[in-house]
Amino acid sequence: MFVRIVKMSFHQKHIAEFLAMFEEKKSLIRASKGCELLELYQDKNNPEIFFTYSYWNAEEDLENYRNSDLFKTTWKQTKTYFNDKPLAWSVDKRVSLQ
Template sequence: MLVRLVKMEFKPEEVANFEILFNEVKEKIRGFEGCEFLELLKGSEKSSVFFTHSHWTSAEALEKYRKSDLFTSTWAKTKVLFNAKPEAWSVEKFVTLR
């Protein structure tokens, strides 16, 4: 399993627009083949910072999503709202305690 973390900082005046956009596409992203989990986290210290946290069956599944029309159209609408360059990490679960 691949875990993908993406940090995004938005222009303060665009936060509401991002929230609307995310709500419009979240079920489609979660329903994309290979996506097993999706959540949106909001910065506790800076309300214009968000993180997406998603789980993918493989790096190939994530790459298929990143090449999809869904990603391309969503990303085009999202990136114009940014206040800073996004950061992304792909990691594998190493230790999980519950």
Template sequence: MLIRIVRMTFAPEQVPAFLTLFHATKQRIRQQPGCRHLELWQDAESPNIYYTHSHWDNETALNGYRKSALFGEVWPATKRLFSAPPVAFSSHSVTVVE
């Protein structure tokens, strides 16, 4: 499984527009092939910073979403609201054997 976290900083006045967009599209994103989980986090100290936390079957599934018409609709609309470049990273869960 691939875990994807994207940190997004918005102009404070753009936060309501982002939340409207996220809530309007979150179910469609969750229904993308290979998407197992999607949630939105808000930074505890900076209320204009949000994170998407998603789980994908693998990188191929994530890239499939990134090439989809839905992503082509959601990402440009989201990017217009940023006040700083986004920061994204992918990771894998590690099981520690004791």
């Protein structure tokens, strides 16, 4: 399993639209094969910055999602809200304490 982290920065005027779209799509994204967790975070100091964290069973699962119509249409819409280039990382979880 690995974690995909995506940092996105939005124009203030588009945040409500992004949140509405995410609310509509989140269950579909989470239901994608191999997706074990989906979370959305908003920066406390800069409300224009958001992060998604998603847990995937295998890199192939993430790639299949990224090649899906769901991802293509969602990402196409999301990109229209950006005020900066998004950043993404795929990382392996080493330690988790709860």
